[in-house]
Amino acid sequence: MGHPTNPGCSASLDASKLKITLSETLKPLQPIETLQFGKTFSDHMIVATYDPAVGWSAPEVKPYGPIALDPASSCFHYGGNAFEGLKAYLGPDGEARLFRPDLNMRRLERSCARLALPPIDGDAVLELVKRLVNIEKRWMPEESGYSLYIRPTIIATRPGLAVTASDHALLYILASPTGPYFPQGLEAVSLLAVSDNVRAWPGGTGSHKVAGNYSPGFLPQIAAAQQGYDQILWLFGEDRRITEAGAMNFFVVVKRDDGDGLDLITASLDGTILPGVTRASCLALAGDPEFQKETSLRLHPQEKLYTMSDLVKWSSEGKLLEALAIGTAVIVGPCNRIGYEGKDIVIPGNGLGPVGTALRKKILDIQEGRTNWQGWGVVCS
Ligand code: COI
Numbered sequence: 001m002g003h004p005t006n007p008g009c010s011a012s013l014d015a016s017k018l019k020i021t022l023s024e025t026l027k028p029l030q031p032i033e034t035l036q037f038g039k040t041f042s043d044h045m046i047v048a049t050y051d052p053a054v055g056w057s058a059p060e061v062k063p064y065g066p067i068a069l070d071p072a073s074s075c076f077h078y079g080g081n082a083f084e085g086l087k088a089y090l091g092p093d094g095e096a097r098l099f100r101p102d103l104n105m106r107r108l109e110r111s112c113a114r115l116a117l118p119p120i121d122g123d124a125v126l127e128l129v130k131r132l133v134n135i136e137k138r139w140m141p142e143e144s145g146y147s148l149y150i151r152p153t154i155i156a157t158r159p160g161l162a163v164t165a166s167d168h169a170l171l172y173i174l175a176s177p178t179g180p181y182f183p184q185g186l187e188a189v190s191l192l193a194v195s196d197n198v199r200a201w202p203g204g205t206g207s208h209k210v211a212g213n214y215s216p217g218f219l220p221q222i223a224a225a226q227q228g229y230d231q232i233l234w235l236f237g238e239d240r241r242i243t244e245a246g247a248m249n250f251f252v253v254v255k256r257d258d259g260d261g262l263d264l265i266t267a268s269l270d271g272t273i274l275p276g277v278t279r280a281s282c283l284a285l286a287g288d289p290e291f292q293k294e295t296s297l298r299l300h301p302q303e304k305l306y307t308m309s310d311l312v313k314w315s316s317e318g319k320l321l322e323a324l325a326i327g328t329a330v331i332v333g334p335c336n337r338i339g340y341e342g343k344d345i346v347i348p349g350n351g352l353g354p355v356g357t358a359l360r361k362k363i364l365d366i367q368e369g370r371t372n373w374q375g376w377g378v379v380c381s
Helices: 075-076 101-114 122-134 217-227 277-286 289-295 308-316 356-367
Strands: 042-050 060-062 081-083 087-091 094-100 147-156 171-180 189-194 230-236 241-244 248-255 261-265 299-303 318-328 333-339 343-346 378-379
Touching: 042 122, 060 333, 075 094, 075 147, 075 248, 081 101, 087 101, 087 122, 094 122, 094 356, 101 277, 122 147, 122 171, 147 333, 189 217, 189 308, 189 343, 241 308, 248 277, 248 308, 261 308, 277 289, 277 299, 277 318, 277 356, 289 356, 308 318, 318 356, 333 356
Parallel strands: 189 230, 189 333, 261 299
Antiparallel strands: 042 060, 042 171, 081 147, 087 094, 087 147, 094 378, 147 171, 230 241, 241 248, 248 261, 248 318, 318 333, 333 343
């Protein structure tokens, strides 16, 4: 597979060449109630390098630990870093399952292409993810809502300060046992609507999973916390379009004027929104007759442009029923108030409402292998 800086090179990532070097000592497992998102890592990681002369190296499982890099590496200076997040769950049959991992892999390929990183074969990465999950099975908590979070990352390792695409890269895949994303568990989070800083813009990288989308949000996040809010509701444009919440997609549940059930609304994929796997899954479930029947919910999924004026209006009319932060890490989490122009828009309840509860339950049932749904649960063995 070639790269713009070296079109002739042909060695693509080959999972069948995986070398395995296991750790001599294994770490003790941690009680699950003490797990914090992304703090604990398993015993091993997978690494592979891309060199313009040879293409992708044979990948290797090795003990988890520091990596040595040239300090001039492009990732440290120009932000070449694309990553994914997906979870492996232990099912009642003892099998480890991933949730729609093909979507993560296609997104990883797109993210790498957007940053002009050397091309990567997502199917090969998925094969490696499965191998790592099987090696690290003892790290998978059995309790519902707990899983092994997998973080495949590709960084630009071209040594040197030239402002150009990196023709070297490092792939590493980490595994981290995880439970609830927010410290408060399933209690609702508060959001501060922010428009002076923006998360993404047309033509930018908001629809790709690249590291550069995240760190510019940290300072506004600190400011929001100082004002007593948990997360940011990112707005865009003069018309204050609603885009995302923190590092997650955002949905609202709105009572319809025609009395025919509820609208489940989220921003459309206009290039500024991350095409989340859980986002796509919630939209598909909401529109599915079987899901509607089993939950007795009449839902109308809608991807569209909607603004803070819409939210204020729906709230004042008593139609705004639920607000949801949705993503791989949180799955489906409730929001209880949105700070905007010095006031709070209050969402009823302090936990998940009926729609959030039904979506979360169904997604967890699929993820944890209690139900089969359109091939979304993918066994790792
Ligand atoms: C997710 O919702 O999984 C995210 O992408 C957020 C974050 C952990 C990067």
